[in-house]
Amino acid sequence: MAHWLFKSEPDVFSWEMLLAKGKTGEEWSGIRNYQARNNMRAMKLGDKGFFYYSNQGKAIVGIVEVCKLAHRDSTSHVDSWDCVDIRAASGLPKPVSLETIKTDRRLADMVLVKNSRLSVQPVTSEEWEIVCALGGVKA
């Protein structure tokens, strides 16, 4: 199973809002970046991802699950933009801050550190396990 990271600004779309969407989840629309889109196209049902707060919060606060494969982004007027749907899987007992990630040498190669602007990122299984451990959940 592949692992991912989804960024969201908490005042735009928060973890609580995703939780409120329940099992149906949320269409992760509005992504207008080819790399991010290609990452979503590569996702499989059941793939897990981190839910990261950018700008405000700057921490991984939860774990999400891909619940619908990539499809046409309903908010796009052109057919070049696709997105998946995601739903909340579990919250992190201990949110893992960007500061923590940056100071952990094992996480120095995370895309979040190397290319912080990419809004949908791949996460290696090693990174996944380390962050899960830091966050107080089983990988």
Next chain:
DNA sequence: GCCAACGTTGGC
């Protein structure tokens, strides 16, 4: 609020 990093656009 600033600015570095990155992606996109458009003129040539």
Next chain:
DNA sequence: GCCAACGTTGGC
């Protein structure tokens, strides 16, 4: 196809 100009993102 190159690259300067511009816009956006996101950490600080």
